[in-house]
Amino acid sequence: MADTIRRLTGALARDPASLAYADLAEALRRKNQREEALRVALQGLSRHPMHADGHDVLARIYADMGDLDRARLAWSKVLEIAPDHGGALKGVAFVRFRQGDADAAAAALEQALAVDPSDEAARRALDTVRRTPWAPPAPPAEPAARVTESVAAPAALRDTASFAAAAAPAPTPPPLPAAPAEAARVRPPVFSGFDRSTADILLLDERGLVLAGGLVSSAGADVAEVAAAGLAGVSGEATRTGEYLGLGVWRTIVAEAESANLVVAPVGEGALILVRRDRSMPVGLALRFAERARGTASTWLAGQGA
Amino acid sequence: MSDELGRALDRISRVRGMRGSMWVSAEDGLPVAQLLMEGVPGKAVAALAASLVRKVSGTAGAVGAGRVRFVQMEAAGGTLLVALAPPDLLVVALADSRVNIGLARLEMMRAAQAAGR
Amino acid sequence: MSTTVVEPWAEQPLLRYVTESSARLVVVMTPAGQVLAQHGFTRAVDLMAASALGAAIMAASGALAEQLGERTFGALFHAGERHGIHLASCATPRGPLVVLTVFGKETSIGLVELFYDEFAVALRRAAPAEQLREPVLAADFEADLNRSLSTLFHPR
DSSP: OHHHHHHHHHHHHHOTTOTHHHHHHHHHHHTTOHHHHHHHHHHHHHHOTTOHHHHHHHHHHHHHTTOHHHHHHHHHHHHHHOTTOHHHHHHHHHHHHHTTOHHHHHHHHHHHHHHOTTOHHHHHHHHHHHHOSSOOOOOSSOOHHHHSOSOOOSSSSOOOOOOTGGGSOOSSOOOOOOOHHHHHHTSOOTTTTSTTTTTEEEEEETTSOEEEEEEBOTTSOBOHHHHHHHHHHHHHHHHHHHHHTTOOSEEEEEEEESSEEEEEEEETTTEEEEEEEETTSOHHHHHHHHHHHHHHHHHHHHHTTO | OOHHHHHHHHHHHTSTTEEEEEEEETTTOOEEEEEEOTTOOHHHHHHHHHHHHHHHHHHHHHTTOOSEEEEEEEETTEEEEEEEETTTEEEEEEEOTTOOHHHHHHHHHHHHHHHHO | OOEEESSGGGHHHHHHHHHHHTOSEEEEEOTTOOEEEEESOOOHHHHHHHHHHHHHHHHHHHHHHHHTTOSOOOOEEEEOSSEEEEEEEEEETTEEEEEEEEEETTSOHHHHHHHHHHHHHHHHHHSOOOOOOOOOOHHHHHHHHHHHHHHHHSOO
């Protein structure tokens, strides 16, 4: 390890713009040299602000330091840059789990597995999360060896970290998770009057940022931000698909899934709406519902001057 | 192509409004078998449909909707339909705006289920 | 991620290819391994290794094709657990070029192949006609290579 740090330090000294900063920060983190790791990561990210793996390392450093809020923000940044980043999805799951929200943790791990079904670390973590009847609180101080269990590959093209061992339950009951209404309450009540307006209808912009509405997991966790980040990628892909295949501008995407039907549609220029309906609602009806919600969103956006 | 895969594509392609159908490797985005009208870009359909499904599946997982079974993308000039045939295949169909989506979906889901057995 | 070119005509096609395919690393080189453009590399030593290995694989593949009586093989594709590589050659007025692409799970070989085809066409259209060159001595070649690497990694 000391050799690795020496080698990477030398590489960075020879070429300060090198992406080796991320590997160096990771190596320092694993040696519990967190302050140094943080300094290296922040310096590297100042040169490479859109480097997803760099933000991933930064998030892990913050997680080691017990600063889960900063860790979550850093992993959210990773997902903005690379919505399918397995490490960030697992990181978000880790934070949610630590914060006592097993369902949000499971949702993020399921997404990680949807991206890479061969990710055994995510699968094991998901099994652990599902077996846990309640989730542990964020620990006051966490030894780095427990939090950061698995090894990141040494090359610049690094794989993701695992927290399977760190997901083991602690022997104290969890704090109450934030009520979903609180998160949605701060957003404009655009869809009041619609069934499940703050739990199943989400308005977002094309960059993946939430504008109104909300999306809540079955356990009551706010998953709006994670969904919005993913949807921005869906919209971009749909636009490209329409262009390349000569289908023109896309109008709706309907996804029938095991436990819900999803309808995604553009709203004017630069915004999207997601409507989630239970499987018991026929797809045709879900589309009509979504069309009404889209009309409401469009009117509201026009009123905002958007 | 194998008889079974070919027959499935044949049934799907008979739905009015269909411009083509194909079996696609979900992970690679490569065509496995196809039945396309002239001018339909099979390679592009396969790659882009697989990519779209991957992104939609990620979002569905994130919102707790579970595993995706069917995706339809309606656009101004036509429709892209995809049925997932786990563990690693997709049934993809490209259609114009007149297509009977309900019928196409039924045939595609039937084909996907048969492939999964 | 940075994109740098030795020959300016390659820049726009490469930028588009990288954006559409979501490739992590791309090298455009001559069959001898001389780099014309790259994306994603930050160290000269990595780029040298990639271009040398890519050129060697293409040369070996060409020799194998000859043995089998084939004019050439198409693209080569290797799938790893976390990454894949795509290696292909394309003919341009500048001469034959080799393109090495490294990609991750966020994209697929289908997408890489799809947009590689477009990229090859764009390179053919953008490349200037090859100029008559003096025979290159070994010493000149080394100097040529060093100049290319210097251009690629010198900040603009």
